[in-house]
Amino acid sequence: MLIFCLDSAFRNSVRRLPKNTLSIQFYSKCSKVSRYTSYNSRHHFHFKNGDHVTNTVLGNFRRYASTYDSKDSKKDKNAPKILVENVKGTVLVPSHGLKTKVFKSFLPLRQSKRDCFHPGVSALDRTSITVGNEKDVTGKDMIKAMLTYIWPHDDKSIRNRVSVAVGLLVSAKLMNVAVPFLFKYAIDDLNSKVATANNGQALLDFATPADAVLTTSVALLIGYGIARASAAGFNELRNAVFAKVAQNSIRRISKNVFLHLHNLDLSFHLSRQTCALSKVIDRGSRGINFVLSAMVFNIVPTVFELALVSSILGLKCGGEFAAVALGCVGIYSAYTLSVTKWRTKFRVFMNKAENEAGNKAIDSLINYETVKYFNNELYEAKRYDESLKKFEDASLKTSTSLAMLNFGQNAIFSSAMALIMVLAAREISQGNMTVGDLVMVNGLLFQLSVPLGFLGSVYREVRQALIDMKTMFTLMAKEPEIKDTPGVLPLVLKNDKSIEFRNVCFQYVDGKPIFNDLSFVIPSGKHFAIVGGSGTGKSSMIRLLYRFFEPDSGEILIGGQDISMVDLQSLRKSIAIVPQDTVLFHDTLFYNVHYGDFSKSEEEVYNAAVMADLHDSVKSWPDGYKTQVGERGLKLSGGEKQRVAIARAIVKDSPILIFDEATSSLDSITEQHILNTVRRATKGRTSISIAHRLSTVMDADEILVLENGKLRERGTHDQLLNLPNSLYNHLWQLQHSVGLEEEPKRKVDSAKQG
Numbered sequence: 001m002l003i004f005c006l007d008s009a010f011r012n013s014v015r016r017l018p019k020n021t022l023s024i025q026f027y028s029k030c031s032k033v034s035r036y037t038s039y040n041s042r043h044h045f046h047f048k049n050g051d052h053v054t055n056t057v058l059g060n061f062r063r064y065a066s067t068y069d070s071k072d073s074k075k076d077k078n079a080p081k082i083l084v085e086n087v088k089g090t091v092l093v094p095s096h097g098l099k100t101k102v103f104k105s106f107l108p109l110r111q112s113k114r115d116c117f118h119p120g121v122s123a124l125d126r127t128s129i130t131v132g133n134e135k136d137v138t139g140k141d142m143i144k145a146m147l148t149y150i151w152p153h154d155d156k157s158i159r160n161r162v163s164v165a166v167g168l169l170v171s172a173k174l175m176n177v178a179v180p181f182l183f184k185y186a187i188d189d190l191n192s193k194v195a196t197a198n199n200g201q202a203l204l205d206f207a208t209p210a211d212a213v214l215t216t217s218v219a220l221l222i223g224y225g226i227a228r229a230s231a232a233g234f235n236e237l238r239n240a241v242f243a244k245v246a247q248n249s250i251r252r253i254s255k256n257v258f259l260h261l262h263n264l265d266l267s268f269h270l271s272r273q274t275c276a277l278s279k280v281i282d283r284g285s286r287g288i289n290f291v292l293s294a295m296v297f298n299i300v301p302t303v304f305e306l307a308l309v310s311s312i313l314g315l316k317c318g319g320e321f322a323a324v325a326l327g328c329v330g331i332y333s334a335y336t337l338s339v340t341k342w343r344t345k346f347r348v349f350m351n352k353a354e355n356e357a358g359n360k361a362i363d364s365l366i367n368y369e370t371v372k373y374f375n376n377e378l379y380e381a382k383r384y385d386e387s388l389k390k391f392e393d394a395s396l397k398t399s400t401s402l403a404m405l406n407f408g409q410n411a412i413f414s415s416a417m418a419l420i421m422v423l424a425a426r427e428i429s430q431g432n433m434t435v436g437d438l439v440m441v442n443g444l445l446f447q448l449s450v451p452l453g454f455l456g457s458v459y460r461e462v463r464q465a466l467i468d469m470k471t472m473f474t475l476m477a478k479e480p481e482i483k484d485t486p487g488v489l490p491l492v493l494k495n496d497k498s499i500e501f502r503n504v505c506f507q508y509v510d511g512k513p514i515f516n517d518l519s520f521v522i523p524s525g526k527h528f529a530i531v532g533g534s535g536t537g538k539s540s541m542i543r544l545l546y547r548f549f550e551p552d553s554g555e556i557l558i559g560g561q562d563i564s565m566v567d568l569q570s571l572r573k574s575i576a577i578v579p580q581d582t583v584l585f586h587d588t589l590f591y592n593v594h595y596g597d598f599s600k601s602e603e604e605v606y607n608a609a610v611m612a613d614l615h616d617s618v619k620s621w622p623d624g625y626k627t628q629v630g631e632r633g634l635k636l637s638g639g640e641k642q643r644v645a646i647a648r649a650i651v652k653d654s655p656i657l658i659f660d661e662a663t664s665s666l667d668s669i670t671e672q673h674i675l676n677t678v679r680r681a682t683k684g685r686t687s688i689s690i691a692h693r694l695s696t697v698m699d700a701d702e703i704l705v706l707e708n709g710k711l712r713e714r715g716t717h718d719q720l721l722n723l724p725n726s727l728y729n730h731l732w733q734l735q736h737s738v739g740l741e742e743e744p745k746r747k748v749d750s751a752k753q754g
């Protein structure tokens, strides 16, 4: 095998790759034609500056690179070099420095003795690429990602809301801090009046009610009430204004994750449980909501209030006061965080025990009859009680540790309050402060204790939310391995709609090849059938055509264009499929047919239904096209579902049509109807019928018989059947002798006449 680095001119003209992008292709030698030109493309790698290279890509890269034929490379001393370091390292890519000198044609890369290519790297103009398994998402990354949602560049109204919410937050805290001040001034005013009264003058002049209201201290006390109410009002307003920001960001992130999941490769989805993925989205977006709310409603306002209170105390009462306030909050926080960390495990046990008890109860009640058959009611109750006991113990520990936490928090704050008031009393006795000041200091500190009373819970929940967010953002950082390269051109199908497999080798797991140098051409407009025993890769062929997977080597061409070089959307648009297992959406029948292409008119949907032999039966149903098909199409029979799938494929109106075992689970009468619709639908299209039952593909223009990943034989039904030693003949005899088919030939003949 050889490794080639693409010429930069080729890179720019054919693929329109941007600068700083290196495209590397591995070519297999299996066709043994002349070097440099006729090697079969084996794999493409595109690296660009800052690209994230997954372990799988790196693994493939190494795999291809390690089988590189070093004899060929020695001929070119100027070959560009690539350094592949460890997973967390970098790939150093030669770029413009060498362009004019050696990037004139395909160039072999040199391989060193180790698993890397490196001589002369220092002389190169480098572009570095970070390499990692799944990008490690740090706290900084998450904050950055969150900021893009709460400060979106493309949504001014959200930015305005955030600004207003911040303004309201500051106003609420200023009002909050004003409360003890107003209280202080009222007390000082009253005090001075008491002092005046003690000197023999009237305490208050309540000659008229208006005078009474206007008295300074009364006005201050009313102001106190207004300030308290305003602080609460600003807080509530802030919540209302910010709610839209939080909900909007949850919506956008959920949508982005959803889209991202759809963009990930099929291999990813085959290896994950859909339910687990939806939990990731759900928990992750709830985590974002929690972190955002905690920041905006608790952490940031409390920090702001602490800064405000300690500055006021420092400026008005002296450094000692500020030090007590800050020290108190510091000790309080350290105590709260350490106790919360310790007691979190009790909550985890508690939740586990609760789930366990719930599961045992459900399992036991579901198996009601079995429990009765074996007289095991008491045993079941004992098992259930064991989990309840665990829950009880953990709950007790949670409650007692909560009491301890609350008491400790209270003790710390009370000590600080006592200390600060002793300081204030000392200052009063020295004539530096008033009684009002003492009340103000007490009020400021007391108010601070309210949000801090939930510090432990906030810390615990934020930690959990960050873990959930990390899982979600890690999922977001996962790159699909099959994706469009920038500037890639769309697949254009005019007259030539042929399909060609050229020396395709493919395997899901090492050592178990699915296709082994498979080559065939399906000419434009022809209906070909692909048959073979199970496990011969019939369905893998579809996955390769849709580019859900890439061949390990060789090329697949549609209309003469290599599908690995064309835009994925255009490729998938040009193929319509009637899958083996038709899965319908939980919606109406019309919706399910229209799903083939939502841009099509109602009329076109009905026409497709007529072609698929679906229209008449739908018309006879009470709700017609508005019939709900039931979750995953469970309410429809197998034949009806297949017809919906055919109608949907007709609506899509692609030049290439694939039937994947379209009649596999149908009775013979329904099968004949479906085969008739298949015949109608394939007219004028290049089509492939993948089938296990040979009788369903007898009238194909040509039949390709696969065995062990290779094309074993090809021909029309009659040609293949007339070869006594053909695999087709053998399969045919086998299927009929075991009674898989009754009178297949007669069925097809009658269908043709029909």
Ligand SMILES: N[C@@H](CCC(=O)N[C@@H](CS)C(=O)NCC(=O)O)C(=O)O
Binding pocket: 336, 398, 402, 405, 406, 409, 452, 453, 454, 455, 456, 457, 458
């Ligand atoms: N003061 C404690 C407790 C605050 C509190 O009462 N939290 C509520 C939830 S907002 C609770 O139910 N906590 C139960 C627990 O922490 O076990 C702290 O800072 O965490």
